[in-house]
Amino acid sequence: MFLFSENDSVSSLRPVRGTSDALPEECRRFRHIADTAHRIAALYGYGEIATPIFEFASVFARTLGVQTDVVTKEMYVFTDRGGHELSLRPEGTAGVARAFISNAMTPPCKLFYRGPMFRYERPQRGRLRQFHQCGVEFLGVASPLADVETIALGRRILDALGLAGRLTMRLNSLGDAESRAAYRKALVDYLEKRRDELSTESRLRLQHNPLRILDSKDSGDRSVVADAPVLPDWLNDSSAAFFTEVCDGLKALGIDFIHDPFLVRGLDYYCHTAFEFVSDDLGTQNAVLAGGRYDGLIETLGGSRIPGIGWAAGIERLNALIETLPIVDDPVAVIAIGDHNQFLAMSIAESLRSAGVATEIGFSGNLKKRLARAHKIGAKAAVLIGDEEVNHGAATIRNLEDGEQSRVTFERVPDYFRSEFRKPKTG
């Protein structure tokens, strides 16, 4: 096997298709999003879990559904040296469910996760082959109240990210297995009669995944679907009651939603509640946080009958909606005037850092250059150390916003910044 073929063009050093480097500013934003989610999830009792990035391929095939698009055409699958079929995880729920069983965790159990996911799709805006999600899984509670709380958590996180007014939530119920089977039959019966009006793709879907025809974007499909039987009419009594309670709970908590009877989920493990928060500003990949209930999942994987509900949020998609980030600590710039004062300047920089003040120090250039650089990195103040300062045993502190200068003895420089520049930032 050749790891490096001669044909490899090293001249174009790019990341592979559908992946991208996250530069420092982007990492900061990603981190802010995931940390916000984590922090708020903790308020609801969630603890973080980290599962492997690759698993046995069967873990995903069994949970997501063998004929799902994600499994049949979008999974990265490979054989390792021991002959095992492994897969890069395309989503987080399956791995968490597997870990729940492997570790014999006891329900009820609230788990938060974050990390990279992989899907071999054709890249587009909002759709990468390596992307990042954070999500939650709430295992062991069958009550619709769990659905309400889980959705409320998602909403709160989106609010905290400043996205409150820019998203709408769509909600639907897929019902229990019995309801869904009954509906599926009714839908297929109806669609078969109007088969000729369907797009070629939808005719295929009629075989293995008829529910997907409901959210087709083809105009012909849409007009057929407009008169199709609708899922809510086919819910049995208990499923309907379940859905009503979810809706009532959301209303009681003041969470707005739109009941979209055509909302379906692409993964087989969902039942009852399905929801997604969508944005109008993202083009076609518009869902930023979506999930639902998956009561059969743990059992499918070989565990006991444990109900669950959860959602996942797309970090890159959320990032695309967030323009501004809370201001981080502005650094203080320490500037030596004259090379012989450099070490003194550096030791002052060190004491500032040990006092918790972000500090930058220049290594070259004259005073003018160093001040210009300090300004460029956004420093709000500069500490000047030159011969005059050394003679007085004090540093000059220049406020870079108004140009005002003052003298502070060397020993008190860190204290000065602790009191003056570490107040909480506003705006």
Place this chain on the structure above:
RNA sequence: GUGGCUGUAGCUCAGCUGGUUAGAGCACUGGUUUGUGGUACCAGAUGUCGUGGGUUCAAGUCCCAUCAGCCACCCCA
């Protein structure tokens, strides 16, 4: 996986129907005298014109392939 559009300096782009040493703005570097930034003025550096083939006396400009990005489908977070 399907269809369409795009690919020129770090960034955003201009380069008309193929014709001499490849352009602008922003950014960057240096300077406008010796210890004071943001503005202004002056000067400077920078490109295998995505990559590989082909047509031509001549290709950034035309053709083919390939890679990558964008848009829609599909799918999904």
